[in-house]
Amino acid sequence: MIHWNGLMFFFLTAFAVSFLVRGSLSFLNIRHLRLHGSEIPEVFRGEIDEETLVKISRYTRDTSRFGALEGLFDDLLTLAVLLGGLLPWLLARLPDWEGHFILTGLLFFGILTLASGLIGIPFDLYRTFVIERRHGFGTITLRLWVMDLLKGFVLSAVLLGILLGAFLSLLFYAPRSWWFWTWLVFAAFQGLMVLLYPVLIAPLFNKYEPIRDEGLREAVVALMAKAGLRTEGVYQMDAGKRSRHTNAYFTGFGKTKRIVLFDTLIASHTTEEIVAILAHEIGHWQGRHVLKMLLFMAAASLALLWLASHLISWPLLYTTFGFAGPVPFIGLLLGAAVFGPLFILFTPLFSSLQRRFEWQADAAVGRLTGRTAPLAEALKRIARDNLANLHPHHLYAWFYYSHPPLAERIARLKGREGKKGS
Ligand SMILES: [Zn+2]
Numbered sequence: 001m002i003h004w005n006g007l008m009f010f011f012l013t014a015f016a017v018s019f020l021v022r023g024s025l026s027f028l029n030i031r032h033l034r035l036h037g038s039e040i041p042e043v044f045r046g047e048i049d050e051e052t053l054v055k056i057s058r059y060t061r062d063t064s065r066f067g068a069l070e071g072l073f074d075d076l077l078t079l080a081v082l083l084g085g086l087l088p089w090l091l092a093r094l095p096d097w098e099g100h101f102i103l104t105g106l107l108f109f110g111i112l113t114l115a116s117g118l119i120g121i122p123f124d125l126y127r128t129f130v131i132e133r134r135h136g137f138g139t140i141t142l143r144l145w146v147m148d149l150l151k152g153f154v155l156s157a158v159l160l161g162i163l164l165g166a167f168l169s170l171l172f173y174a175p176r177s178w179w180f181w182t183w184l185v186f187a188a189f190q191g192l193m194v195l196l197y198p199v200l201i202a203p204l205f206n207k208y209e210p211i212r213d214e215g216l217r218e219a220v221v222a223l224m225a226k227a228g229l230r231t232e233g234v235y236q237m238d239a240g241k242r243s244r245h246t247n248a249y250f251t252g253f254g255k256t257k258r259i260v261l262f263d264t265l266i267a268s269h270t271t272e273e274i275v276a277i278l279a280h281e282i283g284h285w286q287g288r289h290v291l292k293m294l295l296f297m298a299a300a301s302l303a304l305l306w307l308a309s310h311l312i313s314w315p316l317l318y319t320t321f322g323f324a325g326p327v328p329f330i331g332l333l334l335g336a337a338v339f340g341p342l343f344i345l346f347t348p349l350f351s352s353l354q355r356r357f358e359w360q361a362d363a364a365v366g367r368l369t370g371r372t373a374p375l376a377e378a379l380k381r382i383a384r385d386n387l388a389n390l391h392p393h394h395l396y397a398w399f400y401y402s403h404p405p406l407a408e409r410i411a412r413l414k415g416r417e418g419k420k421g422s
Pocket of ligand 1: 280281284357358361
């Protein structure tokens, strides 16, 4: 039986706050696009036509509406599961948890994870084969999509199994200090993943090879030498087998550090532009941004696990949602459900940290190549090629954007170039 007490009221309030914040931001963003979507931003004058603006508006509208719909569905499902008493019902059908703590914990989380994965499939299918195709991006075949799904399934079963097994064992054998040991295991796992992802996991899904184009390869070697970095750290990836979107990113840690350029990006940019993009990624490399992000996450998860260790022995947390009394491993889930919605308020903090790194990486371009205009040109092309929204509402961008809005970035790069010229 669900109890309508103070904690339930708190949960529903937090849930409603999170729902309203996300809903209003989406609404503001879509309305802003409707009102201003046909205006050409200053820095794009003469570079972008009305036809492209219409395409951008349609793509942004389609993806944001579908994202909002999926979010709404997830919210309703969460409420139905928590208020419908599905969790105590599931636990009652599993082996007695006091006698089989680890096994029952694995089954409980395994079933929930599997169910949520299966529910996500139709959304992913629609996004991949309807929306992305409609706007000319989707190139993935159903066969490759199924292969990705199966590989992802096996991979998450193995990785989640290991992590959950470790967490449940620590909770069982070290009931007082489990939170610290779990943090240590999770942090080590996260570090290991960042280290191993580029060499062990990413190659399961894509082919990574040295830059093929000879002229570009020479330019890359020269730039890397100038920055004092290992040249073998630049790869091209066969992204075009899934979609026409273009991108580049920096990943890995220590010896596995690397810069990855999508083959689609290489195909649509000039050598000068790619060198500028590469210089931006080198900026992330030199700024140790992956390490800083890891440390930030490790600090945040230590605080969260410490809080959780106090929560999971609180009987009210369980009785509110229909359990007879504390079931430690479920406490983590219930704690996340009750207090998690409030963490949306930390989203802007995380986003602004990421945007800070992007500004720093952009600043590295001028330092390394002596020019910022090619990066500005590259960003314009990226905007066109990916139908990027040129008119995000400033609150929406402040809240969610991991990269500064394109028009803002380009304007700042132009400012730098202008200062150099004068
Ligand atoms: Zn970046």
